[in-house]
Amino acid sequence: SSSFASQSWTSFLCYSRLRSASNSLLIGGGLLVDSDSRSLRKPILGTNGSTNSQQGGHQRGDTNGGQLRFLLAAAIGLEFDSTGSMSGGSRRKEWTTRASSSSFPIFHSSSGGAVAIDEAPDSTEFVEIGMIAETHGIHGELRVRSLTDFPVERFEMPGVRYIRRIVMGKVSMLRVELLKGREIPGKQSSWLVTLKGFETREEASELLGSTMLVSADERPPMDEEDVYIPDLIGMSVILQETKEEIGTIVDVHSSGANDLLRVCLASTINCSRDVQVWIPFVKEIVPLVDKETRRVEITPPAGLLELNVPKGGASKKEIRKQVLCFIPERKTKAMLAAVKKRLTALGQSHVLEGLNSGEESQREALTEQLLSINFSQFQHALDNVFGSSESKLRLIGELEPPPAVPRAKWEGFEDWLRDSKGHMPETSAAASNNNTARWWRGGLQLVATGKVGVVVLAGGQSTRLGSEAPPVKGMLQLELPHPKSLFQLQAERLLLVQELAAVVAAPGVKPQIPWLVLTSDATDVPTRAFFEENAYFGLNESQVWFVKQESLPCVSLEGGAILMESPWRVAIAPSGNGGLFAALCAQGFLEKLSNLGVLYVQVYSVDNALVRVADPVFFGFAQEHEADVGVKVIDKLSADEAVGIVCLERETSDNPSNEKQTSERVDLDNGEIQDAQDTGEGSNSLRYRVLEYSEAPSTLLTARNGGQLVYRSAHICVNLFSLAYLKKMADPGIKLDFHAAHKRIPCASKNLEHAIPVLADKPNGIKFEQFIFDTFKFCEPEKVALLEVDREEEFAPIKNKVGADSEETARNMVLALQNRHSSLSQENESGFCDGLNPMSLLKAYAFGGSVE
Numbered sequence: 126s127s128s129f130a131s132q133s134w135t136s137f138l139c140y141s142r143l144r145s146a147s148n149s150l151l152i153g154g155g156l157l158v159d160s161d162s163r164s165l166r167k168p169i170l171g172t173n174g175s176t177n178s179q180q181g182g183h184q185r186g187d188t189n190g191g192q193l194r195f196l197l198a199a200a201i202g203l204e205f206d207s208t209g210s211m212s213g214g215s216r217r218k219e220w221t222t223r224a225s226s227s228s229f230p231i232f233h234s235s236s237g238g239a240v241a242i243d244e245a246p247d248s249t250e251f252v253e254i255g256m257i258a259e260t261h262g263i264h265g266e267l268r269v270r271s272l273t274d275f276p277v278e279r280f281e282m283p284g285v286r287y288i289r290r291i292v293m294g295k296v297s298m299l300r301v302e303l304l305k306g307r308e309i310p311g312k313q314s315s316w317l318v319t320l321k322g323f324e325t326r327e328e329a330s331e332l333l334g335s336t337m338l339v340s341a342d343e344r345p346p347m348d349e350e351d352v353y354i355p356d357l358i359g360m361s362v363i364l365q366e367t368k369e370e371i372g373t374i375v376d377v378h379s380s381g382a383n384d385l386l387r388v389c390l391a392s393t394i395n396c397s398r399d400v401q402v403w404i405p406f407v408k409e410i411v412p413l414v415d416k417e418t419r420r421v422e423i424t425p426p427a428g429l430l431e432l433n434v435p436k437g438g439a440s441k442k443e444i445r446k447q448v449l450c451f452i453p454e455r456k457t458k459a460m461l462a463a464v465k466k467r468l469t470a471l472g473q474s475h476v477l478e479g480l481n482s483g484e485e486s487q488r489e490a491l492t493e494q495l496l497s498i499n500f501s502q503f504q505h506a507l508d509n510v511f512g513s514s515e516s517k518l519r520l521i522g523e524l525e526p527p528p529a530v531p532r533a534k535w536e537g538f539e540d541w542l543r544d545s546k547g548h549m550p551e552t553s554a555a556a557s558n559n560n561t562a563r564w565w566r567g568g569l570q571l572v573a574t575g576k577v578g579v580v581v582l583a584g585g586q587s588t589r590l591g592s593e594a595p596p597v598k599g600m601l602q603l604e605l606p607h608p609k610s611l612f613q614l615q616a617e618r619l620l621l622v623q624e625l626a627a628v629v630a631a632p633g634v635k636p637q638i639p640w641l642v643l644t645s646d647a648t649d650v651p652t653r654a655f656f657e658e659n660a661y662f663g664l665n666e667s668q669v670w671f672v673k674q675e676s677l678p679c680v681s682l683e684g685g686a687i688l689m690e691s692p693w694r695v696a697i698a699p700s701g702n703g704g705l706f707a708a709l710c711a712q713g714f715l716e717k718l719s720n721l722g723v724l725y726v727q728v729y730s731v732d733n734a735l736v737r738v739a740d741p742v743f744f745g746f747a748q749e750h751e752a753d754v755g756v757k758v759i760d761k762l763s764a765d766e767a768v769g770i771v772c773l774e775r776e777t778s779d780n781p782s783n784e785k786q787t788s789e790r791v792d793l794d795n796g797e798i799q800d801a802q803d804t805g806e807g808s809n810s811l812r813y814r815v816l817e818y819s820e821a822p823s824t825l826l827t828a829r830n831g832g833q834l835v836y837r838s839a840h841i842c843v844n845l846f847s848l849a850y851l852k853k854m855a856d857p858g859i860k861l862d863f864h865a866a867h868k869r870i871p872c873a874s875k876n877l878e879h880a881i882p883v884l885a886d887k888p889n890g891i892k893f894e895q896f897i898f899d900t901f902k903f904c905e906p907e908k909v910a911l912l913e914v915d916r917e918e919e920f921a922p923i924k925n926k927v928g929a930d931s932e933e934t935a936r937n938m939v940l941a942l943q944n945r946h947s948s949l950s951q952e953n954e955s956g957f958c959d960g961l962n963p964m965s966l967l968k969a970y971a972f973g974g975s976v977e
């Protein structure tokens with residue numbers, strides 16, 4: 126067993142990356158690196174003795190005997206994660222690390238150690254070495270962004286490589302032959318390669334956006350001290366003194382000096398909340414790493430573990446100082462230098478102007494913000510919206526409406542509880558013959574046994590609701606007639622389901638549904654404060670988990686120039702509801718849900734005042750259909766209703782996925798290499814797809830058949846995912862494309878002369894957004910289950926300040942449903958939910974009410 130205890134802690138300088146946590150961390154030189162899954166990569170290795178801080182350039186070093194290893198670009202070479210946010214960080218890439226100034230070490234598993242924990246079987250066979258970024262010239266050369274510490278071996282030496290592509294949501298791999306490659310001078314970490322059979326620009330362009338891999342068996346042997354970063358993830362963290370297990374490593378990041386371990390603390394430490402802390406990966410703090418038992422022992426300075434604990438404890442500032450002493454200021458300078466280089470290369474140097482003017486605090490604020498931007502994602506977004514991969518957003522197959530969809534019928538729900546005493550019978554004829562009743566029962570069992578979770582998408586800015594609206598949509602109050610916020614309404618529905626599930630749960634068990642609240646830079650602080658002020662609306666504080674999604678810079682409509690709110694602040698916006706997956710994965714929530722035994726997660730948009738939160742019918746329906754993806758739909762009101770339409774896309778024989786095969790094809794669904802003849806040509810593949818109202822062609826939106834809209838299944842943003850599927854979405858090979866949302870973005874004038882942002886009167890810029898439903902295409906269609914629901918019962922969106930889909934229409938719909946209850950049951954208003962017997966609870970839930 127190798128452990129740190131037996132290693133000599135010399136110097137380090139290692140591959141490193143930074144991916145921040147759900148809370149901010151002050152790092153070197155007083156820079157605040159904010160939240161979520163930003164990532165920086167400094168692809169340099171070097172160990173032994175002096176810290177090597179070669180600036181710029183590309184060095185190749187000797188790996189012998191633990192001597193200096195310069196395998197990639199130098200310290201300045203902060204390379205932003207180019208794999209996109211779906212990865213939990215450094216998973217499955219060919220980066221290595223060793224402990225800082227101290228060397229880091231460990232784990233080189235003989236079975237292909239670059240493999241991160243909890244990956245699909247295919248992931249054990251390949252490691253990523255690069256991303257194919259663009260074509261070069263007319264002879265089929267491709268520019269590859271390196272993701273490996275061994276670029277010469279990977280991109281210059283001829284031999285077999287693999288290309289992973291996603292077409293129509295289907296992941297496939299090509300085995301290709303690399304003929305030659307060369308480094309691009311001055312373009313850091315980029316290589317030009319030539320592949321056999323790809324001799325023209327057109328042929329090569331088929332591979333744009335793909336990932337290049339090698340078989341894991343081919344990973345070069347490493348020094349004992351080195352470790353493939355993915356192997357660190359998932360290790361237990363033990364307090365050396367007490368041997369108490371305090372958490373798990375969920376990611377490894379670089380501060381530019383030392384690597385930082387991001388540790389998700391076990392609930393015993395932080396009492397109730399999900400909390401992550403950064404632990405500098407240095408000998409003083411992490412004296413022991415044991416690869417046999419997959420654990421690290423730590424000796425944290427007093428207060429370090431409380432750094433990100435929201436309440437109480439030592440002053441954050443003080444504790445940060447203790448962390449800072451491990452991270453030399455010059456390193457953050459190096460990081461900033463890399464950011465500058467990156468921005469300049471992107472033609473965005475205007476962003477840097479503020480660094481040379483204004484107060485020190487303003488310059489610092491800009492620096493902090495720049496270091497927090499995930500430039501890899503930003504680049505991906507630019508490519509999607511302005512670049513050659515834009516075609517991915519276009520339709521590549523033929524569309525058809527979905528087949529007939531089952532419907533949830535709540536009429537007669539009183540019969541679901543037949544026992545006059547209000548108890549739910551174990552079985553009931555009525556329940557089994559009635560689909561909805563049966564789903565209800567199945568779903569309630571899932572809730573009762575702790576198998577469900579709920580996510581509310583609440584990271585969006587409420588800009589469409591006007592300037593008087595609260596900063597967070599969930600805080601909007603509806604007069605019902607008493608004022609109630611959307612968050613409160615939703616929390617109360619969740620409580621109702623818990624109460625109902627308690628009736629069927631094992632004696633003494635009080636089911637608790639984890640409620641994950643997706644926030645963003647724009648909404649995180651006010652949302653947390655609102656929950657706190659409202660005592661979590663009667664929920665247990667520990668069941669509410671805040672998950673902060675990433676934001677990206679906004680850009681101008683033409684040319685994609687980054688917009689500035691002032692010379693010292695970049696205009697940023699949350700990355701769309703599709704940012705959920707990256708945030709869940711990177712912040713360890715998938716693991717938490719998995720540990721709890723959760724099987725299904727309902728995901729809905731906060732702006733729906735009638736959403737059935739934690740709907741047992743939906744859970745039961747999904748389970749019965751063995752669905753990985755559940756989608757609630759309603760009939761569209763009119764062709765121009767602002768809703769996405771759910772359809773099926775059929776891959777046709779002349780679309781790009783049926784490309785001529787110049788090489789063997791590996792089908793990742795079963796991992797077998799098949800001959801081209803057996804697959805591809807002529808085969809039809811069908812995938813679910815949602816066309817967003819803002820993007821769908823009008824011919825499609827208005828198409829009618831016998832007077833009826835052809836595409837009428839509206840996506841109401843109430844979906845469901847199996848946990849297994851959410852995990853699949855965390856695969857680094859799966860990247861959601863960015864869409865361009867044309868918005869009015871407050872920003873300073875072009876030459877930045879006004880420090881005060883001005884709101885334009887018409888769209889002046891682009892927010893980059895990933896869409897949650899873009900994950901549907903990765904699912905086999907038979908695993909996608911659509912459920913039609915009643916608009917009056919389940920869909921009252923608040924999108925606009927006035928008119929359709931406004932606060933007023935939503936309020937009226939909620940009241941109408943509640944009144945339907947009163948008139949039906951002849952109960953008076955105050956008796957809406959006058960007791961906690963199951964029947965009244967069920968009635969309350971059915972009519973969109975709550976426990977008063």
Ligand SMILES: CC(=O)N[C@H]1[C@@H](OP(=O)(O)O)O[C@H](CO)[C@@H](O)[C@@H]1O
Nearest residue numbers: 702767768769840841842896897922
């Ligand atoms: C990316 C995304 O999820 N868009 C959803 C979402 O639209 P917004 O207008 O962005 O809120 O909610 C709509 C229902 O309220 C749904 O029809 C649409 O498809």
